[in-house]
Amino acid sequence: MTRVLITGGAKGLGRACVRTALKNGGHVTVLDADASGLTQLPDGVSAIHADLADAAELRSAINRLSASEPFDIVIMNAGINATGPFETLPVERQAKLIAVNLTAPMALTTALIQADKIARDGRLVFVGSLSHFVSYPGASTYAGTKDGLTVFARSLRRHLRRSLGIRVQVVAPGPMDTDHATEHSPTPDDRGTRMHPSVVADTIWRSWSGFLIVPGMAASGASILGRLLPGMAGRIMRRVIFEKLQARTSEPSNLSSR
């Protein structure tokens, strides 16, 4: 049986990955900060409750994972976001974002590798973001954490494949139809154009080879544009995301002056 570890598996893309893994006969362990979300997971799923922003809870999660059986697939999915003009976002929220999105997956990976908890021929998948190609003004710290995670994976890729036979991969999804993504989107009325997380989860499951996984045609196109014309991609992102977020943040004051 395929043993799967999914961080942040109680909601959103992580939850979709849980469903896909179960459908394919996997045995799933979920690590999440959301205690009530963990209780709603299907029977047979092992749950580890831990807030990855908390250093002590991260350590105890590492201890628990170090005592478990090795995993065939590890999906480092847990992530949070904070959107708005950088200088207006509380800096403590950004520090928490870094802890969850970047520090925790790197510490977890270090511990799993050193405790030999990823099986030979296993997969280690990091959930990055399309922002790696096109940037993400309006979520600067988030964009930084996702670039950091992508390059962490790139640094490990060849080394882990050669020494331990582990395949390291990064998935770079565009906007998805999840609560997380919709909350941080300037336009709540575009659900039709967003990818359903189950489609992304299926793509992750199927992608046994390749390093970068960009699910869907729209995201693939954007990633190509970002690689060929990074400056233009950035300017487009500024217009379609940042300027709308900016307008949203300044709305209350606009209203009073109108």
Add this chain to the structure above:
Amino acid sequence: MKWQAPHRRSRIYLVTGASSGIGLAVVKQLCAQGHRVIGTGRRSGTSLPVDYPDIDYRAVDLTEAAAIERFIDDEIDGLDRAILCAGAGFYRTIEEERAGEVEHIVSINFTAQIRLAHALYGKLAARKGRLGLVGSVAHKGAAAMPVYAATKAALDGFGRALALEWRDRVAVRVLHPGPTRTGMAEQAGRPADWLTKLMLPPHAVADMVIDGLEADRGYRRTISYGRYLTRLPLRAAR
């Protein structure tokens, strides 16, 4: 007579990581150019070498959020340029890394830079200033130091997005030096060898960092050996 840039306005610079390495070289260069410099570093002011440049120096622990804010609120009045050089890292593969120390490297190389950028915004925007983030060529990935590489990539991605956000207010530039002869590599666990002699000299890197911050376009600049070599004749001509 010493060559002077044709009429460069004297500016106020903040330099972090000013007690050693690239930061120290930047401070020396700026002083020679006649700018006012405020420097911060880990070392206390009294433990600095006797020939340390005569600048406004403060010891600030960048892992302490409150210390960063206090320093910027209390010590900085007007500011034209900030060059954030402070960084830390180890040559450790994933097998040699220590899960408990990942947090420390991230907090110095990334979180502290975000706190500084956040706290400096008002002062820089008030004078149409510029923010320089010093990264590393390792931002593209490095198997010998995956955590360090990740923090520098995070800084790059952050700088890219922030440059777009602040476009008309504060210019943001990420400057990625190649291996530099600062002693950081030895401290980080890379033994000195013949390659160390080939590393970029700190004063040249400092020059390119200061110039790179003034670049009109492009948020990122790599301070490579090639760039260094092409600048050599220019320096000689001076």
